Structure formats: C-alpha cells, structure tokens
Amino acid sequence: MDITQIKDTFVKLQSDETKNHVQAALDEGLDPVEILQNGIIAGLKEVGKKFEEEEYFLAELMMAGKLGEACIEIITPHLPENAGTSKGVVVLGAVEGDLHDIGYSLVATQLKLAGYDVHMLGVNIPSMQFIEKAQDYNADIIGMSAFLVTTIPNCAEVVKYLVDMNIRDKFKVIIGGAETSQEKAVSMGCDGQADNAVEAVALCDRLLGHS
Numbered sequence: 001m002d003i004t005q006i007k008d009t010f011v012k013l014q015s016d017e018t019k020n021h022v023q024a025a026l027d028e029g030l031d032p033v034e035i036l037q038n039g040i041i042a043g044l045k046e047v048g049k050k051f052e053e054e055e056y057f058l059a060e061l062m063m064a065g066k067l068g069e070a071c072i073e074i075i076t077p078h079l080p081e082n083a084g085t086s087k088g089v090v091v092l093g094a095v096e097g098d099l100h101d102i103g104y105s106l107v108a109t110q111l112k113l114a115g116y117d118v119h120m121l122g123v124n125i126p127s128m129q130f131i132e133k134a135q136d137y138n139a140d141i142i143g144m145s146a147f148l149v150t151t152i153p154n155c156a157e158v159v160k161y162l163v164d165m166n167i168r169d170k171f172k173v174i175i176g177g178a179e180t181s182q183e184k185a186v187s188m189g190c191d192g193q194a195d196n197a198v199e200a201v202a203l204c205d206r207l208l209g210h211s
C-alpha cells in the first residue's frame with residue numbers, strides 16, 4: 001500500500017476506499033503517524049485548497065471533515081504511546097467563533113500519548129472561559145486552535161485578559177491552526193505556535209523544560 005493512494009482517494013472523497021486503504025496500510029505495518037500525516041492530513045489540506053479555488057464547496061468540505069474524523073478513529077489506537085507520569089496540564093480548545101475541531105483533537109491525542117494531562121474544552125470557547133478553566137485545572141499551558149482570519153485575533157484577547165488580570169506568567173500560551181504562524185503567535189504575545197500535533201508536543205516539552 002502506497003500512502004499517496006490514501007491521499008488520492010481521500011481528496012476524491014471516496015469514503016469506503018479511503019477507510020479500506022487506511023486499514024490495509026495499518027495491517028501491512030506502515031507507520032501510523034505517516035499514514036495520518038501524509039495520507040489524511042495531506043488529503044484534508046488538498047481539499048481545503050480545492051475549496052479555496054472554488055472547485056469544491058461547503059458540502060465537500062463537510063464530507064472531508066467527516067471522513068477525516070472516521071480515518072483518525074481507525075488510526076488512533078495504533079499511535080505510539082509514551083506511558084509515564086504527567087508531564088504537565090494542558091487546557092485545549094477552539095476559540096470563540098471557530099468550529100474546526102479535527103486538528104485540536106489530534107493535538108489532544110498526541111499530548112495525552114506523550115504523557116500530558118489534557119482537558120479538552122471543545123469548540124467556540126469564549127476567551128474568558130479558557131482562563132477560568134486553566135485556573136480550575138491548575139493548567140501549565142493554555143492551547144488555542146484558530147483557523148479563520150476572523151477568529152485568530154481571539155488568541156490575542158486571551159493574552160490581553162491574562163495581562164489585565166496580572167496572571168500572564170502563570171500560564172504558557174500556545175496556538176495552532178491552518179492560518180497561524182510563529183510570527184503571528186509572537187506578535188499576539190503568545191509563547192509559541194506549532195504546525196502539527198507532533199510539533200505541538202515538542203513545543204510543550206520545550207516550554208515546560210522537558211527537552
């Protein structure tokens with residue numbers, strides 16, 4: 001099984017074929033992280049591009065979301081586990097106005113597998129709720145997912161509230177999502193950004209001194 005086959009059927013939104021390919025690739029012993037990264041995530045990105053170019057529309061975008069979730073469900077039990085004591089507490093959610101949850105769920109899964117205690121807040125989370133939950137759970141890190149030009153500024157709002165409340169240094173603040181970057185993170189006063197779930201784990205490790 002060639003992983004590009006998974007990406008190809010994914011982009012064509014051939015649901016059964018894609019899921020069968022994923023299962024076949026796992027059965028053949030291919031690396032589940034590669035299947036995820038170069039098959040499913042690459043497929044989702046390509047669908048996003050087609051949406052942008054108006055070759056695909058909202059219905060296709062939604063189908064891709066559903067198919068992505070189904071494939072991730074098949075792959076997750078095969079991801080490598082790093083059992084051990086908790087490395088830290090992370091609260092994670094999508095900012096207010098943002099409903100994209102596939103990426104942030106993957107980040108949560110990878111962080112859990114890497115030994116973090118993760119509290120998933122959900123989507124469309126108001127800025128103040130991130131802070132309240134971080135305080136409730138005594139979190140080390142606040143992680144925010146934001147995808148839209150209209151929702152990314154909400155990450156800056158969370159930082160502003162933390163500064164206003166005089167508790168900015170109690171939490172590390174990290175962000176991620178299609179249109180985010182390290183530069184945007186820094187300009188909004190965040191501590192870092194990651195492009196994918198594997199990098200998100202490395203970022204948390206670095207910020208909490210585990211690497």
Ligand code: B12
Pocket residue numbers: 041044045047048049051052058061062064065066068097098099100101102103104106107142143144145146147148149150174175176177178179193194195196197198200203
């Ligand atoms: C699937 C999808 C949807 C699905 C979401 C389903 C779901 N349950 O999540 C649906 C159909 C609901 C949707 C809706 C919309 N979408 Co949409 N969507 C996508 C698409 C194709 C894929 C997103 C995805 O799941 N990627 C796969 C995952 C695995 O990758 P990821 O999300 O990037 O996550 C990784 C990293 O970003 C990172 N990460 C993510 N979160 C975090 C958090 C932290 C703390 C860290 C460290 C890292 C991190 O790690 C993740 C795992 O590796 C993207 C295209 C793209 N390039 O992203 C467009 C995209 C994000 N959507 C877009 C748009 C415009 C919309 C709509 C406005 C469309 C509309 N007209 O209604 C709505 C908005 C809804 C809303 N209010 O949120 C645009 C955004 C453009 C912009 N800059 O504003 C994009 C970029 C498509 C495009 N190219 O035009 N969408």
